[in-house]
Amino acid sequence: MKIEFFKHNIGKKEIARVNKALRSLFLTTGPETGRFEEKLSDYLGVRNSVGVYSCTSGLFLSLKALEIGEGDEVITTPFTFVATSNSALYCGAKIVFVDVEAESGNMDLSLLEHRITDRTKVIMPVHLYGNMCNIKTIKEIAGKAGLNIVEDSAHCIEGEFDGIKPGQLSDAACFSFYATKNITSGEGGAIAVNDDELADRLKVLRLHGMDKSALTRYTEQFAVYDVPVLGYKFNMFDIQAALLIPQLERIEKVWLKKRQIFEEYKKYLDNIEEIQFHSPAKNIKPAYHLLTIRVDPAIRDGLMDYLYRKGIGVALHYKPVHLMKYYRDTFGYKDGDFPVAEYLSRSSLTLPFYSKLKKKQIHYIIKTLKQGLFELKAGSLKS
Ligand SMILES: Cc1ncc(COP(=O)(O)O)c(C=O)c1O
Numbered sequence: 001m002k003i004e005f006f007k008h009n010i011g012k013k014e015i016a017r018v019n020k021a022l023r024s025l026f027l028t029t030g031p032e033t034g035r036f037e038e039k040l041s042d043y044l045g046v047r048n049s050v051g052v053y054s055c056t057s058g059l060f061l062s063l064k065a066l067e068i069g070e071g072d073e074v075i076t077t078p079f080t081f082v083a084t085s086n087s088a089l090y091c092g093a094k095i096v097f098v099d100v101e102a103e104s105g106n107m108d109l110s111l112l113e114h115r116i117t118d119r120t121k122v123i124m125p126v127h128l129y130g131n132m133c134n135i136k137t138i139k140e141i142a143g144k145a146g147l148n149i150v151e152d153s154a155h156c157i158e159g160e161f162d163g164i165k166p167g168q169l170s171d172a173a174c175f176s177f178y179a180t181k182n183i184t185s186g187e188g189g190a191i192a193v194n195d196d197e198l199a200d201r202l203k204v205l206r207l208h209g210m211d212k213s214a215l216t217r218y219t220e221q222f223a224v225y226d227v228p229v230l231g232y233k234f235n236m237f238d239i240q241a242a243l244l245i246p247q248l249e250r251i252e253k254v255w256l257k258k259r260q261i262f263e264e265y266k267k268y269l270d271n272i273e274e275i276q277f278h279s280p281a282k283n284i285k286p287a288y289h290l291l292t293i294r295v296d297p298a299i300r301d302g303l304m305d306y307l308y309r310k311g312i313g314v315a316l317h318y319k320p321v322h323l324m325k326y327y328r329d330t331f332g333y334k335d336g337d338f339p340v341a342e343y344l345s346r347s348s349l350t351l352p353f354y355s356k357l358k359k360k361q362i363h364y365i366i367k368t369l370k371q372g373l374f375e376l377k378a379g380s381l382k383s
Pocket of ligand 1: 053055080081112177
């Protein structure tokens with residue numbers, strides 16, 4: 001049996017909507033992008049959403065719009081995808097890492113305040129695997145120190161902490177619609193922003209710094225645009241939006257299906273001594289993005305290899321950012337700097353987890369996992 005690591009959920013509705021978008025006047029950022037932004041704002045309960053080319057560009061633009069630059073410090077965790085910290089480096093800011101908690105893999109908030117200096121400007125929490133951080137505590141800490149919050153919500157569209165959704169308490173929350181995300185346009189992203197002025201600034205920055213977009217030049221009387229600030233080319237376009245709208249419309253239905261799949265895995269794997277699940281805070285609604293389990297680091301590589309050879313797509317989320325060659329070479333990070341993130345990285349293993357996964361595939365994965373563990377234990381497999 002061959003089980004892909006991920007399969008998207010794009011169907012007839014998306015194809016029909018893209019077809020319509022292709023026959024429309026606007027292929028670029030036009031009315032369909034506006035419709036997507038409105039729907040996303042409604043779903044999240046925020047005032048504005050800004051469609052961008054990727055979550056990476058969203059994080060970068062958010063920091064730029066908050067005027068983060070040389071000499072400023074941005075706090076995040078090393079147990080994330082490299083895009084989180086890269087976005088701060090693009091601005092010329094210094095990255096300050098805080099280790100994560102062992103239970104959830106999210107930023108350890110008991111360490112956060114110790115890392116704040118008079119140069120700190122932004123806290124960038126990452127809602128790992130779709131489990132939201134304690135945004136209330138982050139807001140309190142940020143409020144006391146006068147800091148901005150930019151959420152890396154690449155994994156977490158559907159998630160909540162204590163009924164609070166991404167973007168509701170922070171300055172900006174950035175989402176990813178990359179090929180393996182819960183809703184996808186291949187590449188894509190959006191920023192949820194409550195502050196109207198910040199949203200306006202983001203819209204200018206995402207399109208060359210122009211004070212009029214093609215849509216406003218078309219819908220309103222023609223007027224020459226000016227470029228008051230240096231901007232970038234990170235606008236979402238209508239074909240992406242057309243792909244995303246039907247997925248956003250059924251996001252809660254798919255979430256229920258993913259909850260069922262999660263529960264099925266958990267039912268059969270929870271009582272296996274060698275396997276641990278992450279335990280995020282109790283008062284969250286998980287977004288169910290990634291299903292990452294933990295095993296003894298001594299057998300993790302052997303088990304991944306076993307699953308792969310049995311046709312099961314597996315992945316590692318993540319090798320910590322501070323141990324990436326560029327980060328080691330440039331900033332002098334070394335093994336042992338963030339021990340919890342490093343331990344989690346050595347023990348983590350991500351399993352296939354998507355709404356198209358069939359029950360018989362889930363049971364094949366469970367059976368193969370058990371068999372792999374048994375063979376590794378019996379010493380018949382090298383780890
Ligand atoms: C935690 C995290 N942050 C940021 C990103 C970047 O997203 P994008 O590929 O849309 O730029 C990703 C993508 O996988 C991610 O997992």
